[in-house]
Amino acid sequence: MKVSALERSLLDWIEIPSVTGAEANYGEALSSALQKRGFDVERQEVEPGRFNLLARAGKPEVVFCTHLDTVPPFFGSRVEGGVIHGRGSCDAKGQAAAMLFAGEQLLASGEDRVAFLFTVGEETLSDGARFANVHLADPWSPKHVIVGEPTESKFVAGHKGLFHAHLEGHGVAGHSSQDVGPSAVHELIQAAARALAADWGEHDLMGPGTLNLGQIEGGVAPNVVADHARMSFLLRAVEDPDATRDRLLPLLGEHVNLIQTGNAYGPVDFHVPEGEDGQVVAFGTDAPHLRAWGEPLMIGAGSILHAHTDHEQIDRRDLESMVGRHVKTVQYLLERIDAQ
Numbered sequence: 001m002k003v004s005a006l007e008r009s010l011l012d013w014i015e016i017p018s019v020t021g022a023e024a025n026y027g028e029a030l031s032s033a034l035q036k037r038g039f040d041v042e043r044q045e046v047e048p049g050r051f052n053l054l055a056r057a058g059k060p061e062v063v064f065c066t067h068l069d070t071v072p073p074f075f076g077s078r079v080e081g082g083v084i085h086g087r088g089s090c091d092a093k094g095q096a097a098a099m100l101f102a103g104e105q106l107l108a109s110g111e112d113r114v115a116f117l118f119t120v121g122e123e124t125l126s127d128g129a130r131f132a133n134v135h136l137a138d139p140w141s142p143k144h145v146i147v148g149e150p151t152e153s154k155f156v157a158g159h160k161g162l163f164h165a166h167l168e169g170h171g172v173a174g175h176s177s178q179d180v181g182p183s184a185v186h187e188l189i190q191a192a193a194r195a196l197a198a199d200w201g202e203h204d205l206m207g208p209g210t211l212n213l214g215q216i217e218g219g220v221a222p223n224v225v226a227d228h229a230r231m232s233f234l235l236r237a238v239e240d241p242d243a244t245r246d247r248l249l250p251l252l253g254e255h256v257n258l259i260q261t262g263n264a265y266g267p268v269d270f271h272v273p274e275g276e277d278g279q280v281v282a283f284g285t286d287a288p289h290l291r292a293w294g295e296p297l298m299i300g301a302g303s304i305l306h307a308h309t310d311h312e313q314i315d316r317r318d319l320e321s322m323v324g325r326h327v328k329t330v331q332y333l334l335e336r337i338d339a340q
């Protein structure tokens with residue numbers, strides 16, 4: 001089966017490990033590919049050894065954006081039955097490939113107002129996007145940012161927010177045969193039960209907030225009353241963080257504390273081009289941290305059902321088709337800008 005230049009680029013990039021925190025080698029590969037296609041590249045250092053990648057030809061008005069990092073573990077590429085497999089194939093190296101080849105076509109046609117932002121750290125704290133948002137400088141003045149994520153090649157009208165924290169239970173250690181305590185584990189479990197039964201709000205477009213308590217640990221032995229316990233709290237939120245916090249705090253009790261960590265943001269709205277249907281998704285993106293980069297859109301080939309799995313994949317035909325979709329979307333957005 002003949003492999004196109006687009007597919008070869010993606011296969012090569014999949015072979016470069018870029019788990020969060022170690023994105024530099026993949027960033028260098030993208031930098032080289034962009035320079036070869038006529039774009040000026042800038043490395044925006046987020047912390048030592050980690051950088052966002054920015055690329056432009058003229059004065060950017062529409063920016064393609066996706067992330068450099070992948071979740072662990074790394075595994076390499078293979079092609080079977082017209083499907084490209086490998087870590088990052090759809091989340092999000094496939095998105096980068098489609099965007100880069102679309103940008104190349106646009107620049108070849110004489111349109112130089114398209115640009116790129118590739119961020120580090122999207123899979124954890126969106127630290128790259130946060131950094132980019134406060135360091136936007138001339139000649140960057142984008143009106144729109146197209147966020148690349150696996151959306152089954154459909155535009156997204158909105159995605160839920162996120163409230164990520166830990167609940168910490170505190171108790172008094174003692175022999176479990178005695179009336180001592182309280183037990184941090186018992187206190188935390190009771191708080192968890194109240195949280196699971198709670199109302200986390202309702203959004204007209206996005207539906208209810210949904211809670212996952214994905215990790216729990218605590219205590220030292222079965223016959224010892226626990227003096228400590230800890231649980232993760234991750235809400236796909238349909239309200240702003242302050243409203244979520246107001247709902248959560250009364251549920252905890254006096255022996256459980258809220259430890260705010262990670263991301264916290266409300267639901268995000270996206271622009272949907274005229275004539276397109278917009279879907280709603282629950283997963284999070286860099287978009288809420290890119291307010292300075294213009295009105296966001298979101299679309300990409302591949303399915304979120306394959307992202308973060310041991311069978312991550314993207315269909316070759318969907319990848320090829322997305323290049324044309326991106327070209328048309330940029331042309332549409334620039335026409336809108338010109339008409340204003």
